[in-house]
Amino acid sequence: xxxxxxxxxxxxxxxxxxxxxxxxxxxxxxxxxxxxxxxxxxxxxxxxxxxxxxxxxxxxxxxxxxxxxxxxxxxxxxxxxxxxxxxxxxxxxxxxxxxxxxxxxxxxxxxxxxxxxxxxxxxxxxxxxxxxxxxxxxxxxxxxxxxxxxxxxxxxxxxxxxxxxxxxxxxxxxxxxxxxxxxxxxxxxxxxxxxxxxxxxxxxxxxxxxxxxxxxxxxxxxxxxxxxxxxxxxxxxxxxxxxxxxxxxxxxxx
Amino acid sequence: xxxxxxxxxxxxxxxxxxxxxxxxxxxxxxxxxxxxxxxxxxxxxxxxxxxxxxxxxxxxxxxxxxxxxxxxxxxxxxxxxxxxxxxxxxxxxxxxxxxxxxxxxxxxxxxxxxxxxxxxxxxxxxxxxxxxxxxxxxxxxxxxxxxxxxxxxxxxxxxxxxxxxxxxxxxxxxxxxxxxxxxxxxxxxxxxxxxxxxxxxxxxxxxxxxxxxxxxxxxxxxxxxxxxxxxxxxxxxxxxxxxxxxxxxxxxxxxxxxxxxx
Numbered sequence: 396x397x398x399x400x401x402x403x404x405x406x407x408x409x410x411x412x413x414x415x416x417x418x419x420x421x422x423x424x425x426x427x428x429x430x431x432x433x434x435x436x437x438x439x440x441x442x443x444x445x446x447x448x449x450x451x452x453x454x455x456x457x458x459x460x461x462x463x464x465x466x467x468x469x470x471x472x473x474x475x476x477x478x479x480x481x482x483x484x485x486x487x488x489x490x491x492x493x494x495x496x497x498x499x500x501x502x503x504x505x506x507x508x509x510x511x512x513x514x515x516x517x518x519x520x521x522x523x524x525x526x527x528x529x530x531x532x533x534x535x536x537x538x539x540x541x542x543x544x545x546x547x548x549x550x551x552x553x554x555x556x557x558x559x560x561x562x563x564x565x566x567x568x569x570x571x572x573x574x575x576x577x578x579x580x581x582x583x584x585x586x587x588x589x590x591x592x593x594x595x596x597x598x599x600x601x602x603x604x605x606x607x608x609x610x611x612x613x614x615x616x617x618x619x620x621x622x623x624x625x626x627x628x629x630x631x632x633x634x635x636x637x638x639x640x641x642x643x644x645x646x647x648x649x
Numbered sequence: 650x651x652x653x654x655x656x657x658x659x660x661x662x663x664x665x666x667x668x669x670x671x672x673x674x675x676x677x678x679x680x681x682x683x684x685x686x687x688x689x690x691x692x693x694x695x696x697x698x699x700x701x702x703x704x705x706x707x708x709x710x711x712x713x714x715x716x717x718x719x720x721x722x723x724x725x726x727x728x729x730x731x732x733x734x735x736x737x738x739x740x741x742x743x744x745x746x747x748x749x750x751x752x753x754x755x756x757x758x759x760x761x762x763x764x765x766x767x768x769x770x771x772x773x774x775x776x777x778x779x780x781x782x783x784x785x786x787x788x789x790x791x792x793x794x795x796x797x798x799x800x801x802x803x804x805x806x807x808x809x810x811x812x813x814x815x816x817x818x819x820x821x822x823x824x825x826x827x828x829x830x831x832x833x834x835x836x837x838x839x840x841x842x843x844x845x846x847x848x849x850x851x852x853x854x855x856x857x858x859x860x861x862x863x864x865x866x867x868x869x870x871x872x873x874x875x876x877x878x879x880x881x882x883x884x885x886x887x888x889x890x891x892x893x894x895x896x897x898x899x900x901x902x903x904x905x906x907x908x909x910x911x
Binding site for chain 2: 406448451452453454455469472473474476477481483486487488490491492493497501504505506507533
């Protein structure tokens with residue numbers, strides 16, 4: 396479903412004389428099969444967001460080849476948008492001043508979703524995520540948890556084969572977080588939607604991801620199951636410590 | 650594309666209707682500010698009977714046609730030159746993940762009726778000029794065509810300005826010099842500027858084809874710098890050529906887009 400083949404992305408930063416090239420992602424390769432639930436981890440600045448942006452067609456890679464849902468994201472960006480769902484935890488795609496319902500209607504038109512299919516799907520998602528009570532509230536008045544549920548719904552109304560989530564649980568309280576995780580688990584289990592998720596919350600990883608990839612300095616440093624991940628640091632009890640060890644390259648973290 | 654534009658415009662209109670006060674004040678404000686332009690022309694003609702050989706009604710005609718082109722282009726597409734704000738805020742990313750053209754989404758972003766103020770003012774000026782000029786029908790036909798070509802030329806310049814901001818994200822003012830600068834430049838007969846500038850806006854940035862060359866035809870005037878007569882009908886050609894350049898530049902910009910850190 397997602398194929399990344401020796402992909403690199405570099406940025407030139409600075410002006411004239413002090414110009415340097417930063418390799419945000421270098422020689423990155425991985426494959427995600429249909430129906431997988433993959434957690435994508437890495438410290439800040441490791442290249443997670445750059446990868447996500449290349450997978451969704453926002454950024455063009457400087458080298459290598461990417462295929463998502465059978466399409467090249469850079470060349471076929473708008474066609475790809477119909478096949479994938481994208482949620483940025485820190486950024487909403489909803490219309491700030493309009494009732495939540497209006498954003499969904501707009502999504503129906505933009506994604507050309509059939510009216511009957513749309514209403515059935517919206518009802519389903521609304522039941523699962525409990526949207527009914529604030530469906531007619533302007534988005535600017537929603538709490539973060541409510542808005543996040545709205546954003547997830549907007550990303551799923553066109554029933555995408557792949558869902559890409561960039562820090563979807565950031566800032567959510569314990570209850571909202573648990574509800575969000577349960578929803579994502581069901582989405583993957585029942586509908587078979589492929590999910591790729593980045594997060595700094597290792598609870599997300601433990602509860603959801605059968606497979607974990609860790610990126611650091613632009614390349615994968617780990618790719619395997621959760622158990623494999625634990626096995627990299629047999630002495631450590633908590634998953635936080637295991638991951639911290641990976642980020643610091645084996646030396647004992649503070 | 651047009652359906653998407655109208656759909657999004659309607660959505661933004663309803664969103665802006667949440668704040669009716671600012672919407673109305675901005676419309677009136679833009680009408681008034683632009684009316685001062687005309688006041689300036691009036692003051693000039695208090696002191697002289699002609700400006701570079703053109704009378705008051707003729708100058709108002711040139712002002713009105715260019716003003717209307719610029720206002721309609723600005724109303725429909727001018728928002729494209731706010732690209733750098735969207736790049737910095739990260740909101741351009743969310744436009745790129747929707748299955749519709751990023752250009753259309755940029756153009757229509759925050760669409761509101763306040764954008765009508767300037768077009769209304771230019772229409773009034775043009776109507777006054779036409780009522781005073783008494784033009785023959787054999788020349789009047791050019792007016793809708795020149796306004797249309799003007800819209801296309803200004804839109805292409807806005808698009809080039811937007812595309813430039815993919816490179817100069819921190820200096821959107823550079824692009825404004827060409828967009829709003831071009832809008833202001835065409836308000837007066839080009840012959841008030843030096844010959845070099847007239848050649849520049851004929852052959853480099855084809856602003857002369859917005860109202861100057863076709864205006865010479867409508868007003869039946871000789872060209873002060875003696876360019877061939879057929880230049881007066883070359884507006885569509887200039888508009889198409891510049892549009893092609895703008896489309897290429899915008900696409901190249903999207904390919905080079907770097908997004909923000911997070």
